Amino acid sequence: MKSFILILISTFITLTGFSQSTIKGKVLNQDQQPLAYTAISVGKKDSVERYITSKITDSLGLFTIEVPKAGTYIVRATALGYKDKVIEITTGKPGNLVLTRTEHQLSDVSVHAQKPLIQRKADRLVMNIENNPLATGKSSMEAIGLAPGVLVRDGQIMINGMTGTRVMVNGKLLKLSGDDLTNYLTSLRSDEIQSIQIIAHPPAEYDAEGSGGLINIILKKQTELGLYGTVYGNYAQGKYPETSEGTQLNFKKGRLGLFANYSYNWEKGFNKLNQSRTFPSDGIYTAQNRGITKSKNQRVHTGATFDLTDKQYIALDYTGSFSRDHDVFKATTFINYAAHPEINSTSKGLFPSTYNSDYNDVGLNYHITTDTLGSSFEFLSDYTLNHGNSTNEANSSFYNADNQFVSDTTFKNLTPSKAKIFTADAKYKKIFKNGSTFGFGSKVSLTTIHNAAYFSYMDQDNWVSNDPQNFIYNYKENIVAGYLNYSGHVLDMDVQLGLRGENTQLTGTLYDTAGTQKNPKNYFSLFPSLYLVKKLNKEGTNSLSASYNRRLNRPGFSSLNPHISYVDNYTSGRGNPYLTPEFTNSYELSYTLKNKYIFTAAYTDSKDVINNAILPEKDDPEKMMQQPINSGASKIWMFTAFAPFRITKWWMTQNTMQISNQHAIAETFDLQENIAMLQSSQIFQLGNGYTVSASAYYLNKIIFANAVLHHLFNTDLAIQKKFFNNKLTVKLAGNDIFGTSKVKGRFFYNDFRLNFNQLQQKQKITLGLTYNFNLGKAFKAKAIKSSNAEEQNRL
Template sequence: MFRSLFFLIAFFSVLSSKAQFNLSGKITDENAKVLPFITVKISGANHTVNYTQTDSLGRYYFNKLPAGRYSIVFSAIDFKNLNRSLTLNRDTIIDFQLQENVKSLNEVEVNAKKALIERKIDRTVFNVENSVSAIGTDALELLSKVPGVRVLNDQVSLVGKGGVNVMINDKLVPLSVDELANYLKSVSSDNIAKIEVITNPPSKYDAQGNNGLINIVLKNITAEGFKGSVNLAATQASHFTTSGGGNLSYRKNKITLSSNFNIRKGSVVPFEQSNVFYPAQTWNIVNKDRNFRTVPSGQVGIDYQSSNSTLLGLSYNGGLTNFHSEENIKTQVYNQRKDLDSVLNSDANAKIRSNYHAANIYLKQNLDSAGKQLSINGDWFKYSDDKNRFFNKSSYFQNGDMIPDSFAEYLSTSKQSIDLYTLKADVDLPYKIFKLSAGAKLSFISNRSDLAFYKSRNNIYKIDTTQSNVFNYHENTQAIYVNFNKTLKKWDFQAGLRGEYTQIDGISVNEENKNEYFRLFPTLYIVYRGNAKNTFSLNYGRRINRPPYRKLNPFRWYSNQYVYAEGNPFLQPSYNDNIELSHTYNIYSTSLSFSKTTNGFNDVNFIDAATNVQAAKPVNFITGYHYQLSNSITLNVVKGWESINQLDIFYNSSHSGIPQTLGSLQGFGAYFSTLNQFVFNPSKTILGEVSFWYQFPTTEGLNKNKNQYNLDLGIKTLLLNKKIQLAITASDVLKTKRYRFSSLVNNIRQEYNNYYDSRQLRITFRYNFGNEKIKQQERKPGNEEERRRNN
């Protein structure tokens, strides 16, 4: 009898040891406020270790844990670590409370921190809080420090892949290049927790944009009160530019208010030079330009936490740009003997006034205590511009005498108005064994363009009806998506599918273009975590690149009587299939990627040898293949010296579908960058920086690009407990950031050499004031994709 009883006890003990159970709970602070994004580590008796983070409701989950004894640790910045032991023999729910760490930061010696670069299932994370480069700078400058990201002429792109969309807290910043740069310069790096590079966005994001997304995540702190900053900058390039602005936030009980304002005023002197080799002549074209801009912008928002499970929000942001330019375009025409034949001269001035208005209403509703959540966004966006360009033309013999009757004056005008309305709903459904999310979106776009061209006769401008037009464009899109996520021990799996149905109607004076199409955009991610240092991942995704609205506008912008640029109302979207295999080992990361572009569009400078007319127009003509090997490593060479290094090698192969260009063009390219940040004193208040990058010759589409490189230097000091930040930076010290390329159209070779006044000396001042622990609310508009295409 005792032998049988012993056998039964042993048998059920073995069964119990093989059983698997779930562990979950909620984490709060001493005031019973939920704590999101708390790191949770659980260790088992067999030396297995698992990690997770609490969700937006402070919930943590561990699924299918074997029965046994465990140690669980909760950790977060500004809170004391909590270590508890427990025995797991059934599904268990345990809530914990963390105590705030009352010690000031300079009294705490931090010996452990997250890796500077982390590989997530669908993105790469640059942990800003662990980088010396984040001290005393702004969001735009900080982006240039992230491996694989380039910032050229204030435009953000991915190395080897082109321009990329930028978000803050999953909220797209839908501004033009200049306006986006001004906005990012107003965001202090002190408020940034991490930067996420999403080369293959999951299905919950719009399928728009072949090259992915960059998401800037702000710090999430809970104290109430005021917080703000003011910033001023003076920049000397060829001419002087000033900028300034500030932001202010206030949170009390259920209300959070936020606002910012920025303004920039000044001018730059871009220089563009080209050679066109006609069969019987060579044209040397030099465009000397001075651009003046005044760019004010602002934003205001309010969030109301009506209950623990309901958040309501409303925001408005707007801005305008006053632009005018003074230009001189001189064209020297040489004969076959390379002797000067004639000179064409054009003086011009352009005036552009544009403005945008955007409003967002937002609801986030928690459906239960397990993390299920519904969010709804309603958005309105309006953009308007009014363009006028006056120019004249005159021709001269080689001896300098004016050719009779060659002088003429012209005027090009354009008015454009874009209205955009979107409604978006998303639901997140985390379950014990998997996570599911789904959503839907409606967007309605109306774009009206009124174009006219005039010629002066007896000082009176008369319209040329053959070059005037009214263009009305309407685009409606309906989208739905579903996304599935599951974790199995060391493996993470995520799969998604997005469907978008689009209807287009473009009407001009002489023609109408109607089109409708339905497309599916699948995504797939697989991650294997070998150990704490090694992570392998594989992902695939399909994307669409709809044309920016300005490229659909048939307005002609004349440089002189022979040269103009125009849009194409019949431009179609392009598609990209992307696949990437990557590996992260501690401080080293490498990835191998491939992408295929179909129906790609780009600007082509069509040249007619018979008339010498050069017409730049966007067309769909490219099928492209891109292969890239990327490597990055972060080194702490010696104490006080942090070095981030990036090397990319890529191969591009492009094939043309139009007879005017080369049939195909292939070639290798490479890019190297190194960022070195120096800390000169123990309190980290005197900093130096040296950064350098080199772009090797490469092909881009059907263009051949020459090499270019850049050297930046900087020194910064932080005063008054780091509330005041002063910096002096020198950009493009060697004046080598020149864009030089060549192309072949209609067997006519074109060479370009452009420089955009990028050698600059800048002095910046920033003052941060108020409570440093204001919570940044997370808000997501619903019209990210459509608004971005306004750029």
């Protein structure tokens, strides 16, 4: 460890000690007064509108900018209300840029550039949420589902048909999964979000966790000096009402910045599930499940940033998410035998459940910029405490073929869980004069989880403990990781090359009436990544790119917990403490035309795939269970075309077409399907502050675990209007306006077939109000990052 620190220090000194060439200057207005905080862009003399670096002038209009080598450069100055000025400046010879005011001055009018709904970047897709009426009143989980190529189903997020997607917030990997992740993303509302990044193939800098890529949610940043804030509220009406409201406050004075965000949402919905399957002895099982769901979520995010100097700051933040969920399912099950109707039977049951979770996270973030080129060192540390408490109850009555009462049963279980996670992450990134970068870093993650389950049954109006079913499951996991990452220009190509190594030590210990069972594992894996971009024309608007990376998907902590929950008398769900990681290799070739149209061919190959499958119970083939399993391999061939068009000055459309062949291979099932997906988004700028948005997608089918889902189709429509100099925004949105959100499909497992259809509260209309207020001058907020994004995803 000491040698690593010495290497780190010596490398730091070496990389920051190079000699540098600079250009200097000053920006003035036509009255020869300094123009503070003007944007400066610097380019090579023989280049047209291709700048190599940028900077903001200080309060006196002065700037000093490092350049790769001595010589003459093109310098552009840009300031609101002034015409751009471009001059040549030679290193060692300061120059002045004099800006003249535009002919028409704006008075009491704000001009805002409308960001496109979808932006394509080299390694990610960016979906802008702020001021997007389609996101009105949505949770972040619902907003994620708006992104091209992303499907959200039963709390799982899939990118391009791949499961194992992890979620980050401001670059902080949430170590949450299952109900905990769903509750957190439900409490985080779209009104707090600026944009959502979809990173299908993350580079080595990111944790290797997440074979299905990463979703990075970027929250709105404070942008005003003094007091700045937002108050919002949304009311939605489907079959049942939903509300969400919140406030965001930011304050900055001198070097100190403070912020506090609070949100609350209440939801009520319904869930209709119909099932049918074959039953032993040529029986037919059919079930009608009708559920009412209620959810209350609160989220608090508060903290402070302090600028130690102009180049370094420290930040401390706290995030709390508190969820209270209550579901009640009424299930009616029929068992029919065509050859022997006299043994037909019916069961009726009431299956209430509750799930409460308290998530608390405290994070420390230190950042220092080590030179004028932007090289930096960053240290992140987080401590996370998550409490979960689930109760499930089953009250059932059984009837014979003549509908006469036979017997009844009542039982329940309580499954508390407590997770403690500590992470620390150190990163250094060196930026060289020629624009290339070299980064390296390390991370430590320590996790301890305590799970328990207590079962009881009703006997003559008294609850009796069912000790043989009770258990305690403890899980410990330590991960040490390090990475190297280089980005630059080699052989007339832009190259990014990375290598990450992760060593994992874990032990799962199960205590039950059978004794103590330990399941220790220790494994080390390397995760290389490579990105190549070749410009095909002088302007750089046409390019060809290729990428490869290797990633893994560790089991979510809740998936490892062997708890049990009941849907009806013949259907249950439970965890699996014997899951192993899933590994994925991804290859991609992409062609970009005119920096707008993108055509991509991709192939992914996964082994030991973790799927939440439905399968018969080994000891009782009449019953089936939903359980995460390592289900063999998955191979996906995919072609994607992305095409944005501006049809008129006021109508912009962005469209995605995706065609794929997905093949899921396991011992108990072999599924292969050709899949077509179409997505389209429309933005209409109607003037006078009115914006209309529409979004629709269609999937002919998709493989989901060991199921094939058919004909997924959804359309959203929204309109927004701004008032009071854009301070008040009123939005009206319709979700699933054609009522097509019903899902149909079939599960496959050996000779077992389960047909189902499901309808939930997706069709609704939402009215949203957002009011922004501010007092003060503009400043740039510090982005508070975190070290435990991956770990939070797995809670």
